[in-house]
Amino acid sequence: MAKKIHLTLNVNDEHKELLIDPRRSLLDVLRNDLELRGAHRGCDSGDCGACTVILNGKAITSCMTLAADCDGDTVITVEGITPVDGLHPVQKALVEEGGIQCGFCTTGMVMTAVALLDQNPHPTIEEVREGLAGNLCRCTGYKKIAEAILSVERK
Amino acid sequence: MEAKETRETLSFIFMVIGQRIPKLDAPDKATGRTVYGHDVKLAGMLHGRILYSQYASAKIKRVDVSRALKLNGVKAILTAEDNPPTKFGYGKDNVPIKGDVVRSLRDEVAAVAAVDADTAAEALDLIEVEYEPLIPLFDAREAMKADAPLIHPERKSNLFQKYKYSHGDVATGERESDVIVEADFELPYVAHAAMETSVVIASFDHRDHLTLYSTTQIPFLLQRDLAEALGIEGNDIRIIQTAIGGAFGRGLDIYPYEPIAALLARKAGKPVRISFSRHEEFLAAPMRQPALIHARAGAKRDGKITFRDAYALLDVGAYISWGSVTPLVMMETTASLYRVPHVKFEADCVYTNNLITGAVRGYGNPQSTFYTETLMERLAQALNIDPVDFRLRNANIPNEENQQGLIITSCGLKECIEAVAARADSGLRIADGESRKASNQSFRSSAISHQPSAIKRGIGFASTLNVGGGARIYRSDGCGATVKVDDFGHVSLITGSTEIGQGSETILAQIVAEVLGVKVEDVNVLNSDTDVKPWDVGVHASRTTFIAGNAAHIAAMDARRQLFETASELLKAKPEELVARDGFIVETRNGASLPLEKVARARHYREGGKVILGEGWYDPPTKLVDKDTYKGNISATYGFGTQMAEVEVDTETGKVRVLRLVCANDVGRAINPMAVEGQIEGGAQMGLGYALTEELIVKEGRVMNPDFLDYRLFTSADMPEVESIIIETDDPQGPFGAKGVGEMGGTPTAAAIANAIHDATGVWLTQLPMTPERVLKALEEQGKEGK
Numbered sequence: 001m002a003k004k005i006h007l008t009l010n011v012n013d014e015h016k017e018l019l020i021d022p023r024r025s026l027l028d029v030l031r032n033d034l035e036l037r038g039a040h041r042g043c044d045s046g047d048c049g050a051c052t053v054i055l056n057g058k059a060i061t062s063c064m065t066l067a068a069d070c071d072g073d074t075v076i077t078v079e080g081i082t083p084v085d086g087l088h089p090v091q092k093a094l095v096e097e098g099g100i101q102c103g104f105c106t107t108g109m110v111m112t113a114v115a116l117l118d119q120n121p122h123p124t125i126e127e128v129r130e131g132l133a134g135n136l137c138r139c140t141g142y143k144k145i146a147e148a149i150l151s152v153e154r155k
Numbered sequence: 156m157e158a159k160e161t162r163e164t165l166s167f168i169f170m171v172i173g174q175r176i177p178k179l180d181a182p183d184k185a186t187g188r189t190v191y192g193h194d195v196k197l198a199g200m201l202h203g204r205i206l207y208s209q210y211a212s213a214k215i216k217r218v219d220v221s222r223a224l225k226l227n228g229v230k231a232i233l234t235a236e237d238n239p240p241t242k243f244g245y246g247k248d249n250v251p252i253k254g255d256v257v258r259s260l261r262d263e264v265a266a267v268a269a270v271d272a273d274t275a276a277e278a279l280d281l282i283e284v285e286y287e288p289l290i291p292l293f294d295a296r297e298a299m300k301a302d303a304p305l306i307h308p309e310r311k312s313n314l315f316q317k318y319k320y321s322h323g324d325v326a327t328g329e330r331e332s333d334v335i336v337e338a339d340f341e342l343p344y345v346a347h348a349a350m351e352t353s354v355v356i357a358s359f360d361h362r363d364h365l366t367l368y369s370t371t372q373i374p375f376l377l378q379r380d381l382a383e384a385l386g387i388e389g390n391d392i393r394i395i396q397t398a399i400g401g402a403f404g405r406g407l408d409i410y411p412y413e414p415i416a417a418l419l420a421r422k423a424g425k426p427v428r429i430s431f432s433r434h435e436e437f438l439a440a441p442m443r444q445p446a447l448i449h450a451r452a453g454a455k456r457d458g459k460i461t462f463r464d465a466y467a468l469l470d471v472g473a474y475i476s477w478g479s480v481t482p483l484v485m486m487e488t489t490a491s492l493y494r495v496p497h498v499k500f501e502a503d504c505v506y507t508n509n510l511i512t513g514a515v516r517g518y519g520n521p522q523s524t525f526y527t528e529t530l531m532e533r534l535a536q537a538l539n540i541d542p543v544d545f546r547l548r549n550a551n552i553p554n555e556e557n558q559q560g561l562i563i564t565s566c567g568l569k570e571c572i573e574a575v576a577a578r579a580d581s582g583l584r585i586a587d588g589e590s591r592k593a594s595n596q597s598f599r600s601s602a603i604s605h606q607p608s609a610i611k612r613g614i615g616f617a618s619t620l621n622v623g624g625g626a627r628i629y630r631s632d633g634c635g636a637t638v639k640v641d642d643f644g645h646v647s648l649i650t651g652s653t654e655i656g657q658g659s660e661t662i663l664a665q666i667v668a669e670v671l672g673v674k675v676e677d678v679n680v681l682n683s684d685t686d687v688k689p690w691d692v693g694v695h696a697s698r699t700t701f702i703a704g705n706a707a708h709i710a711a712m713d714a715r716r717q718l719f720e721t722a723s724e725l726l727k728a729k730p731e732e733l734v735a736r737d738g739f740i741v742e743t744r745n746g747a748s749l750p751l752e753k754v755a756r757a758r759h760y761r762e763g764g765k766v767i768l769g770e771g772w773y774d775p776p777t778k779l780v781d782k783d784t785y786k787g788n789i790s791a792t793y794g795f796g797t798q799m800a801e802v803e804v805d806t807e808t809g810k811v812r813v814l815r816l817v818c819a820n821d822v823g824r825a826i827n828p829m830a831v832e833g834q835i836e837g838g839a840q841m842g843l844g845y846a847l848t849e850e851l852i853v854k855e856g857r858v859m860n861p862d863f864l865d866y867r868l869f870t871s872a873d874m875p876e877v878e879s880i881i882i883e884t885d886d887p888q889g890p891f892g893a894k895g896v897g898e899m900g901g902t903p904t905a906a907a908i909a910n911a912i913h914d915a916t917g918v919w920l921t922q923l924p925m926t927p928e929r930v931l932k933a934l935e936e937q938g939k940e941g942k
Contacts, residue, residue, distance in 0.1 A: 023273075037194045038187020040400070042350045043433040047863035050350055078187040091185035095177045098829040101837065102656025103184025104350035104400030110185060133872035136863060138350050138401050139656050141836030141900075142871035144829075 007071055011036070012080030020067055027051045027062040030077060038078035038107045042136070049135030052108035053077045059115035061134075078107040081114055089152050090114050097148035101139030109135050113149045125150060170736070171665045172891045175829035176675050178661045180398075180654060192354030192397040193430055195368050200356065201230050201268040203419045203429040204275035205412060206282055207438065208257035208264050211508040211856030212291035212304075215255060215284060218265060223281035228274035231423035232282070233266040233415060243384035243409055246315060246475020248307055251384065251414040257286070258306055258473035259508050260856045261439045263411050268419040268427045291508040293855055295447065295470040298505045306473055306506035315475055318482040318502040320785045322490060322558035328462025328497030332453030336533035340450065340526045341922040344851035345443040345844075347515055348868055351400025352436040357416040358426035365417055366393045372406035372655060373693035374685045376629070380409040385417055396683040402655040403841075404514030405440055407695055408476045412439070437861035441513025442851055444469050444478040446522050450489075452530040458540050458548040462497035465489050465526060471504045471512050478512030479504040480628065481519030486785060488523035490559040492620040493531070493549040498558070508856050514695065516838070520621055520902040521845055525923065528617035528906035532913065542616055542910070543576040551620065551795065553884070560786040563793055565884035565894065567821030568618060571797040574819040574880045579614055579799055609807040612814075615910025616799050617903035623823065623894035624791030624886070625775045626696035633774030635689025636706040638667055638714040640767035642759060644738060644752030646673055648710070649681045651691025652703035657897055658830040659699040663707045665826055666890050670711035671718075672735030673751065689772070697794065697895030700826065702773055704890035710771025717767050721758040722749055775888070792886045796820035796899045798839075800907040801875075804915045809931030811847055811912060813875040816904065820879070823886035823894035831896055835879040838900015843869050846905035847924050 007018045011034060018033055025044075030036045030053065039062055042050035046064035053062045054076040081088045087095065090113045100106050109132065116123065116131040123131065128149045129142070137145065183189045220232045235254030243249055253262045265282050269275035292298045292306065298313040306313055329335065356368035365387070371377045374394040382389040399406075412429050420427040431439065450465035471479045482502035490498045535545035551557070553566040625632040637649040648667045654660040664678040671678075682688060691703065719730040722740040726733070726747050734741050739748040755767050775791035801815040818835050825831045848867035852859040860866045885892035909920045918933040 036187075037190075040191070040351070041193060042352070043863055045433065045862055045864070048350060048433075082186040087182060087185060091182070094185050095181040098175070098177065098833050100178060100181040100184050101658065101833055102350065102399060102401040103180070103189055104191065104656075106184050107187045129871045129874070133870040136348075136350065136868050136870065138348055138403070138840070138868065139837045140833055141838070141840040141877055142869075142874050143836045143877055144833060146871055 005068055007067060009070060010074040012077060022068045024067045025063050026053070026065040026067045026070055026075070029067040030062060036077050036079050040104055040107060042104065049112060050105050050108040052111040052135065054111055054115050059112045078110055088114070090117065090149065093148040093152045094145065097144050097151060099140060099145040099148040105135055105137045109137070109145055117149070117152060122153065169669060169891070170672065171668045171675050172826050174827065176661060176665060176827055178658050179664060179676065179680070180660055189398045191351055191400050192356065192368060192370050193351065195356050195397055195428070197356065197358055197426040200426040200428055201270060201423055202272040202275050203266055203268045203416055203427045204272065204279055205263050205415060205429065206265040206279045208253070208260055208262040210257060210286050210288050211260050212289040213257050213286035214289060215253065215257060215264065216287050217285040219283040220265060223267060223278040226274065226278050226281060228270040229267060229278045230270065230425060231268040231419050232278070233418055233422065237418055237422065239384065239386035241383055241386060243380055243414065244474055245408050245477055246479065249411060249474040251411050251418060259510060261510055262473070263415060266415045266419055268423045291856060293507055293509055295468050295505045295507055298507050299503065306508065313506040314503055315471060315479055315506055316504045318486065318500070318785065320486045320490065320500040321498060323497030325462045325464045325497045325499045328453055331455060332461045333456040334534060334537035335451060335453040336530055336537055337449070337451035338530065338919065338921050340448040342446040342448065342522050342525065343923055344445050344510065344853055345515060345849050346437055346851050346866060347401070347403040347405045347440065348866065349401025349403055349405060352431040352433055353405065353412065353440055354428065354430040355413050355416045356426060356428040357420040359420055364391050364393065366395060367413065367417065368395050368397050369413070370397060370399045370402060370406055372402050372653065372695060374653065375690050376693060377409055378685055381413060381417065384409060384414040394685045396653050399653070399655045402694070403516040404518065404695065407514040407693060408441065410441065433863070434861045437851065437866065438510070438858050441476050441478065441511050443515035444471050444481065444512035448526050450526040450530055452534055454534040454538055456538060458538060458545055460493060460495050460534065460549050463489050463495050463527070464499045467502040469502060469504045470507050470509055472507060472509045474511050476511055476513040478514070483780065483785065484519030485523035487559065488520055488527050488620060491557055491561050492524070492527055492618065493546070494551060494557065509853055516841060517898045517902045518696070520619065520898065521842065521905060524617060524619050524902045525905045525909070528903060529909050529919065532615065532910040543572060546572050546616065546618060560788055561793065562788045564888065565792060565821070565823055565886040566795060567882040567884040568795040570882045571795055571819035571821055572618060574882060575616065575797045575799040575817045578817045578878065609805055611804045611806055611915040612802065613804070613911045613913065613915025614799060614801045615907045615912070615914055616797060617906035617910060618795065618797040619899050619902040621794045621899045621902060622696050622790035623701060623794030624888060625698040625702045625777060626790050627777045627779050629692050630779065631774055632692055632702065632777060633772060634691040634703045634706040636703065636710040636771040637689065638707070638710040638769035638771070640714055640718065640751060640755045642752060642756050644750060644755060646671055646678045647681060648678055648707055649688050650703050650707055651689045652699045653682050653694050655694050657699070657834065658827065659703060662700050662826050662830060663703055666704050666707045667711040669891070670708060670715055670735070673738050697897035697899070700893050701791065701889050701895050702775060704893060705773040706771040708771070708890045709773055710769040712769070713771060714767050714769030717758065717769065718751065718754050722754045725749060725754065725757055791888050792823070792894045794821055794894050794896055794899050796903060798903045798907040800904070800911040802908060802911040802915060804912055804930065806916060806934055809927030809934065811908065811925060811930060813843060813908060815876045815878070817878045818880065818900065819882055820896055820899055821882040821884050822896045823889045824883050824892035825881045826891060826893050828881055831881055832879040834896050835900040836877050838898065839877045839904060840869050840874065842901030842904025845901065845923060846908040850924050
């Protein structure tokens with residue numbers, strides 16, 4: 001067991017002080033230490049995007065991010081963008097446009113899309129497709145996901 | 156049929172059938188509230204890890220776990236000594252932990268339960284295994300030879316099963332043929348690549364009853380199989396299905412990690428979770444088996460097919476799972492896609508020291524549709540007949556029992572072919588001024604191919620036939636359902652069938668809501684616990700909408716009958732004068748109405764009162780195929796579809812870009828068109844991968860590309876325009892006329908793309924995936940022949 005280290009994070013607008021194993025990924029810390037299980041482990045190698053969260057304003061794969069490197073950083077997870085009542089416009093769009101089947105990739109898709117729309121509020125379909133290319137989905141064929149993201153402004 | 160009778164009594168103005176209703180489970184999935192297997196945490200739960208063999212074929216001389224046992228945090232270690240005496244799996248040839256011999260690199264030689272996953276992994280490193288390597292067999296052709304080493308010596312042969320099917324007489328078909336085409340095909344291993352890896356949690360209670368949290372698709376068969384594997388009784392096992400993060404056939408059999416988790420949990424006295432890493436998933440989950448196929452077909456000058464003859468050699472790996480039954484589906488495509496008077500199909504399923512193979516969406520059909528439909532295209536070329544016309548001349552027709560014994564009732568194949576053909580003239584071709592009709596050209600786009608550019612464009616077609624009304628591969632193909640209406644008018648559907656992402660929960664809720672006249676969101680669906688739900692054979696064979704849908708429909712009709720019975724007393728009307736609408740039971744003559752809850756309470760709170768509890772069981776009127784001839788009506792109805800691919804081939808790099816995929820599917824009736832499109836579009840993603848990018852490269856039994864960087868799924872940026880066309884044929888036995896669609900989305904894609912590549916370049920691709928290297932090689936060979 002490696003010696004534990006101290007980690008300070010701002011997660012979903014809450015200040016967190018943690019004592020963690022320095023080998024832990026951000027995904028591990030979110031899922032296990034903070035019980036935020038909306039970020040999913042699909043590959044543990046940064047290939048599938050199911051673990052996507054927003055770190056300091058940027059969508060990243062939390063499985064490939066060492067938690068120890070995030071000291072003092074700001075993390076937003078799917079739990080952080082979900083309103084107490086109802087859904088975030090991106091979530092609402094994915095639900096209504098049929099962009100969700102098994103749902104395992106969905107939370108990662110949501111976070112990628114939130115970051116994408118933050119940086120580019122009026123994307124073209126090509127920009128959406130490119131922007132989601134790091135998030136794999138095995139169920140939907142992506143069409144309804146991309147259409148949902150495009151429809152967010154209208155929601 | 157009960158379903159048919161009840162359907163006729165219903166109004167044909169549907170309230171929720173045919174609506175684009177969002178999935179009921181989608182909001183929780185969008186917000187991260189859904190609990191998948193990976194999210195389940197039980198008190199005191201341990202983490203299990205499996206040690207796999209280092210050799211594909213070896214004797215195990217010694218396993219020493221003493222060092223691992225001393226590691227702090229290790230709670231239990233399993234070796235072959237802990238195995239119950241029985242074997243399990245479809246072929247009854249597997250055990251949890253391998254003892255004397257390992258037969259593949261995915262063979263389990265030990266397993267550890269520890270306080271966390273890292274400790275378990277560390278413990279695996281401390282287990283010493285001494286092997287004596289044996290000569291491995293990696294080639295199915297070698298395995299067929301008489302002097303080949305035996306994978307399972309007690310079986311006396313590596314040939315697990317031989318399939319021999321025929322109808323008509325192929326020799327006669329050959330004599331009648333004006334043209335005969337043939338080719339050899341080579342098809343790869345393919346992974347389900349569900350986004351969630353395999354996961355299981357096993358927990359025993361004080362009575363020694365096992366609860367298994369599982370992503371299985373066959374909870375009731377797993378109860379039986381697991382009991383057998385553990386040497387306990389089925390009623391000692393409760394299966395709870397967690398939310399399932401994709402399945403696609405992965406969960407259709409018992410696999411070793413499930414009894415291993417249970418044995419570890421029993422040995423440690425604590426719940427144990429085993430969750431696969433992605434690497435492990437690519438190694439140990441059951442793959443689509445590779446196949447070597449030789450196929451021939453003939454046709455007459457008038458455009459009628461005369462015969463088909465195919466032989467498939469399937470490498471089913473070291474242990475038998477459902478991969479060995481896929482020839483049943485291959486023979487169905489070979490024998491029954493289009494009307495073919497003379498057919499022969501043979502297949503050999505052979506043991507090797509390769510990976511275990513199982514069911515993957517389409518279940519043999521993507522393979523057989525690839526050879527069948529590319530041969531169709533070759534016949535059309537050889538006859539110089541428009542490929543669309545050729546297909547139309549041979550298309551299956553409604554209300555015909557064919558020579559295989561399939562009773563085809565509703566059939567929209569012609570409509571599917573025509574619908575995609577109509578789209579061939581639109582879109583990009585029009586943009587190029589290349590409208591086929593305008594120039595009266597054949598589908599061979601010679602004008603485009605003659606462009607000086609290295610980029611060649613082409614279109615190709617392929618159709619598919621798939622079971623759409625269940626598939627009787629077990630003595631029951633049934634599903635049970637209960638519909639409950641409580642004192643608050645709240646409706647619960649308890650169904651045997653499971654949501655695996657495909658949307659069955661919502662479809663079944665729509666069926667119940669339509670019958671009871673309530674909103675879809677007012678129907679709660681319970682479908683995940685074998686202690687609660689009635690039996691179902693499993694989520695496979697595109698059967699849920701049809702089979703579980705009929706069961707839910709029958710149960711809802713029973714609940715409605717009870718509501719009408721009580722309401723007729725209260726409203727002083729005959730039951731046949733009542734309808735259920737907007738949460739009320741309404742008297743049609745005078746409009747008098749009662750809310751559902753009032754009727755339910757009136758029935759309940761009286762002397763001799765009862766609650767509203769509708770019962771449904773549906774087992775389709777089908778047969779197991781004859782064990783010698785393989786003939787018989789396996790499904791209550793059949794689904795059809797046609798796809799058209801438009802591709803660009805870069806003849807300098809070999810890269811194929813699909814520009815457009817138009818998919819028409821006969822689904823009987825689309826209970827939820829958005830969900831149907833989702834199945835077609837998602838199927839297309841798998842079909843595109845099968846065609847162009849997906850191949851699990853297995854060298855000497857070892858997976859060379861066990862990650863998503865090297866096993867390439869289509870991403871959102873790779874996808875072409877996918878257009879779905881829904882053809883409705885109102886199936887006579889389907890719930891509200893619906894039939895299955897789950898697997899058809901991907902079955903014809905590879906053939907349509909191969910045909911489009913041929914249209915563009917004149918070369919035939921016979922090996923999947925059609926990678927740039929393979930396309931270039933085919934183009935080079937064409938160049939050599941040209942000289």
